[in-house]
Amino acid sequence: MAHVRKLEDEEGDLHSGHQILNMGPSHPATHGTVKFLIELDGETIVDLDIQVGYLHRGFEKECESGTWYQAIPYTDRLNYNSAILANIGYCLAVEKLLGIETPERCQWLRTMSGELARLADHLTRCGAACLELAAMTPFLYGIEARELTWDLCEALCGARVTSNYVRIGGVKHDMPDGFPAVARGFIGKIRELLADYDSIVTQNRLFVDRLRGTGVLPKEELIRYGVTGPILRAAGVPMDLRKDQPYLKYAEVDFDVPIGEVGDNYDRYLVCVEEMHQSLRIVEQCLVALEKIGPGPVNVDDPRVRWPAKGRVFNKMEELIQQFKAVTEGPMVPPGEAYHAIESANGELGFYVVSDGSAQPWKVRCRPPSLINLQPMPIMLRGAMLADLIPTFDFINMIGGECDR
Amino acid sequence: MDDFGSVALRKLLDALPDAVVATHAQHGDATAIVAPGRVIDVLRFLRDAPGLDFDMLSDLCAADYLGYPEREGPRFEVVYHLLSTTHLHRVRVKAGVPEVPAQIDSCVEVWPAANWLEREVFDLYGIRFRNHPDLRRLLLYEEFEGHPLRKDYPKERRQPLVGPRN
Numbered sequence: 379m380a381h382v383r384k385l386e387d388e389e390g391d392l393h394s395g396h397q398i399l400n401m402g403p404s405h406p407a408t409h410g411t412v413k414f415l416i417e418l419d420g421e422t423i424v425d426l427d428i429q430v431g432y433l434h435r436g437f438e439k440e441c442e443s444g445t446w447y448q449a450i451p452y453t454d455r456l457n458y459n460s461a462i463l464a465n466i467g468y469c470l471a472v473e474k475l476l477g478i479e480t481p482e483r484c485q486w487l488r489t490m491s492g493e494l495a496r497l498a499d500h501l502t503r504c505g506a507a508c509l510e511l512a513a514m515t516p517f518l519y520g521i522e523a524r525e526l527t528w529d530l531c532e533a534l535c536g537a538r539v540t541s542n543y544v545r546i547g548g549v550k551h552d553m554p555d556g557f558p559a560v561a562r563g564f565i566g567k568i569r570e571l572l573a574d575y576d577s578i579v580t581q582n583r584l585f586v587d588r589l590r591g592t593g594v595l596p597k598e599e600l601i602r603y604g605v606t607g608p609i610l611r612a613a614g615v616p617m618d619l620r621k622d623q624p625y626l627k628y629a630e631v632d633f634d635v636p637i638g639e640v641g642d643n644y645d646r647y648l649v650c651v652e653e654m655h656q657s658l659r660i661v662e663q664c665l666v667a668l669e670k671i672g673p674g675p676v677n678v679d680d681p682r683v684r685w686p687a688k689g690r691v692f693n694k695m696e697e698l699i700q701q702f703k704a705v706t707e708g709p710m711v712p713p714g715e716a717y718h719a720i721e722s723a724n725g726e727l728g729f730y731v732v733s734d735g736s737a738q739p740w741k742v743r744c745r746p747p748s749l750i751n752l753q754p755m756p757i758m759l760r761g762a763m764l765a766d767l768i769p770t771f772d773f774i775n776m777i778g779g780e781c782d783r
Numbered sequence: 784m785d786d787f788g789s790v791a792l793r794k795l796l797d798a799l800p801d802a803v804v805a806t807h808a809q810h811g812d813a814t815a816i817v818a819p820g821r822v823i824d825v826l827r828f829l830r831d832a833p834g835l836d837f838d839m840l841s842d843l844c845a846a847d848y849l850g851y852p853e854r855e856g857p858r859f860e861v862v863y864h865l866l867s868t869t870h871l872h873r874v875r876v877k878a879g880v881p882e883v884p885a886q887i888d889s890c891v892e893v894w895p896a897a898n899w900l901e902r903e904v905f906d907l908y909g910i911r912f913r914n915h916p917d918l919r920r921l922l923l924y925e926e927f928e929g930h931p932l933r934k935d936y937p938k939e940r941r942q943p944l945v946g947p948r949n
Binding site for chain 2: 430431434436438439440443474475477601602603604606615617622623713714715716717719726728730732734735740741743745749750753754782783
């Protein structure tokens with residue numbers, strides 16, 4: 379006892395040295411492959427070093443060695459929760475370079491499929507957050523709803539996760555017959571599941587206590603760190619590229635941009651839940667618009683990117699040659715550079731593409747919102763408890779495929 | 784030099800005419816190519832000038848132009864995409880970086896967002912950023928040899944197998 383009292387006298391408190399805790403790269407309480415080196419004083423986080431790159435597979439290098447078309451499946455693997463959004467981002471950037479305007483029906487299909495992808499992403503984020511905060515049931519509601527959105531993706535393009543749906547100058551298929559009716563049924567079911575989820579999570583004392591007041595960063599700091607998406611909106615900045623710089627058909631659909639006040643994890647959660655309801659609204663409006671405009675082309679009629687109709691390929695020499703060139707080389711994109719940004723589920727997803735005029739991209743740069751949103755996490759957590767790391771990381775929603783590319 | 788109707792380029796050309804080498808607005812993206820030694824002045828001006836307020840560094844990346852057809856000038860380019868969250872306008876700033884020495888000033892003091900992005904450029908292109916607080920590799924590991932996004936790095940090249948570190 380005398381020894382303890384002496385220590386207390388010297389330090390004014392019972393004091394021990396800092397401890398380094400190694401968390402990850404595959405920790406059961408995180409969704410995302412990332413390593414944290416946490417400097418702890420007791421249970422308080424003193425500092426945090428984040429080591430990313432475990433899923434680095436050379437996305438940009440691979441894109442540079444294929445054709446413009448061959449990069450599209452790689453974009454699926456960036457954010458594998460919302461693959462269609464990455465498809466759309468890449469194709470819009472290449473179309474900007476080519477100077478192509480896609481047909482109306484294609485734009486409605488892209489808007490709709492992009493919102494389904496956003497919905498799947500938010501469902502994963504909110505569902506997995508509950509799981510990592512030790513609540514199994516809401517995760518199952520979220521995943522059941524996500525499965526319904528993926529069923530709709532499957533109806534559109536044949537794949538649940540890695541969609542490979544969008545093409546340069548169009549989309550792969552028009553929606554199948556009877557799609558609107560099935561989609562409306564699913565939207566009703568997703569709303570029911572969201573209501574169930576809401577009833578057991580949003581007012582749940584355990585959930586609220588873990589989220590409220592954790593991971594806060596003022597909006598000025600977030601902007602200085604380049605953070606976008608639901609995290610920035612939760613801090614009260616109504617920035618959404620769908621409203622601010624409308625692309626596709628977002629200027630013609632009616633939806634609201636929810637914002638938070640405090641910018642803590644609870645606000646981020648509420649913003650995500652509301653965005654899911656807004657996404658469902660947008661999907662419904664897209665279905666109405668698609669039914670109204672009726673059948674039509676879903677690919678642009680531009681010889682640089684269009685694949686000729688099969689009947690003409692078999693009967694005309696020129697079209698056969700064109701088909702051969704389109705399959706083996708793909709489009710020759712004129713020299714130049716272009717940057718196009720879309721609002722993905724995590725924030726601004728930008729593609730900066732450079733062409734030298736050949737059939738291969740000179741450079742395809744993906745501006746990854748996951749990486750940039752993750753960067754200020756140590757500042758959000760300095761002085762916080764170790765347990766606050768889990769919800770903060772959940773709502774940053776770092777997706778390894780996109781973060782590490 | 785032409786401002787292509789962009790407020791940002793106009794104000795930049797008025798304030799720092801000697802720092803800007805060229806401008807263009809391909810596909811509607813207002814772009815200023817600036818002298819590499821003046822890049823921090825330009826970025827700070829764009830961030831602070833009233834009416835411009837580029838408070839967000841949207842993206843920072845590099846490009847290697849080794850072997851690009853009919854091109855003269857430095858091998859690398861560091862590309863900054865800026866966004867103003869109040870006025871919602873964008874501008875692109877580019878600065879050439881020679882092969883030797885592959886160096887440019889760091890803009891971490893202008894936007895802390897540049898920290899990881901500059902580490903990534905250093906990692907993949909081998910461009911060093913002067914005055915960067917913590918210039919380590921970001922995506923690859925320390926023992927990795929070379930910089931894979933350089934055009935002269937072969938895609939098939941193998942790397943030595945590295946054992947566990949601790």
